[in-house]
Amino acid sequence: MNKLKNIEFLRVFLISVIVLLHTTAYGSWSLLVNFPDIKELDFFHKTFIQGNNSVEGFFIIAGFLLIYTLKNQNIKDFIKKKYMRLSPTILFAVIICIIASFWHTIKLRFWDDILVVLLLNNFGICLAHGTTPTLWFTSALFAGLLIYFLLTKISSKTIKTISFVALPILAYGILEYFQHGSFSTPHKNYAYIFNVGFLRAVGGVGIGTTVGFIYKKYIQEIKEKVFNFIGNIIINLAEFSLLCFMVWWLVTPHKQLNCIIFVIAFALLLTLFVFEKGIISKITNKDIWVKLGKYQYSIYVIHSVIGKILINSVWKTNSEFVKIHPYSTIFIIICTILIAGYITYNLVEKPCTNYLKKKFG
Numbered sequence: 001m002n003k004l005k006n007i008e009f010l011r012v013f014l015i016s017v018i019v020l021l022h023t024t025a026y027g028s029w030s031l032l033v034n035f036p037d038i039k040e041l042d043f044f045h046k047t048f049i050q051g052n053n054s055v056e057g058f059f060i061i062a063g064f065l066l067i068y069t070l071k072n073q074n075i076k077d078f079i080k081k082k083y084m085r086l087s088p089t090i091l092f093a094v095i096i097c098i099i100a101s102f103w104h105t106i107k108l109r110f111w112d113d114i115l116v117v118l119l120l121n122n123f124g125i126c127l128a129h130g131t132t133p134t135l136w137f138t139s140a141l142f143a144g145l146l147i148y149f150l151l152t153k154i155s156s157k158t159i160k161t162i163s164f165v166a167l168p169i170l171a172y173g174i175l176e177y178f179q180h181g182s183f184s185t186p187h188k189n190y191a192y193i194f195n196v197g198f199l200r201a202v203g204g205v206g207i208g209t210t211v212g213f214i215y216k217k218y219i220q221e222i223k224e225k226v227f228n229f230i231g232n233i234i235i236n237l238a239e240f241s242l243l244c245f246m247v248w249w250l251v252t253p254h255k256q257l258n259c260i261i262f263v264i265a266f267a268l269l270l271t272l273f274v275f276e277k278g279i280i281s282k283i284t285n286k287d288i289w290v291k292l293g294k295y296q297y298s299i300y301v302i303h304s305v306i307g308k309i310l311i312n313s314v315w316k317t318n319s320e321f322v323k324i325h326p327y328s329t330i331f332i333i334i335c336t337i338l339i340a341g342y343i344t345y346n347l348v349e350k351p352c353t354n355y356l357k358k359k360f361g
Helices: 005-024 039-068 075-102 110-117 133-152 157-178 196-222 229-251 259-275 279-283 287-293 296-324 326-361
Strands: none
Touching: 005 039, 005 075, 005 259, 005 287, 005 296, 005 326, 039 110, 039 133, 039 196, 039 229, 039 259, 039 279, 039 287, 039 326, 075 110, 075 287, 075 296, 075 326, 110 133, 133 196, 157 196, 196 259, 229 259, 229 279, 287 296, 296 326
């Protein structure tokens, strides 16, 4: 199955926002939390505070790719494939945390980390924070993908269709009721059952699968269709507007709006990108994004670990440097994260995945 290169462009943008958000403004390892008196960091807080919705984009893309790459495999093989793909890199991050805990640069949550490696830490009613709280995402993603994969195995087309439509509505409906459209607190259960991160995954992956079904049904028709001048103007204007809206939402200061608006806008942008009829979706359809995109998972898994180690072992003991050179500090952290992500991909993620595929099929 050929990679859709402009989707990789979206993923590169999303991971960039997440790294900047967590490095500067959000999380116990961020610079702003540890150095609240540095005025320059307040700019990043205001700019990237809505950047946490980047994970909604990842959930939607994952749902689309689930349908786009869907093969005739059983549940056992699907689960095995996801564990081989996701868990080795997480295990590597946990090992780094264990080593770092010997020097007291990281406070270890060993038993929670076992659930993190098993992708069960944010699986429905189960809730474990782990040493790296950002890995709630991998567990929620696994849960969301598993649910919708199981739904594809339902023989009744009517039940399948109703389920694919009803689940995202139900998930976002619960979030709307309890949080009024805010998705900013994944580590919480309502009524002991409704886990916020899990609901975000069910909603986002479900929206993505809908885009996937639309793509599979209409791809040939859209490919062969030639739009007139007005049609091309509308498509290009829609692509440009939605892309600008995504950038505005994630990387500019603005009053918090209902996050479901972002979900709808991103789903529409993804739909336009996969059909590739506009100028922007064609311009971003380049190999460079595939080359960069392959590192995004390793970067996501490792970035908070590196951030914690740097904060506790370097920056807290060199606070004057941080205060005098805040931008240099940010640059050093980001470069270290990118290098660590590159190393993790080449030494852990890629070889482990290849080995496990050969060993266990």
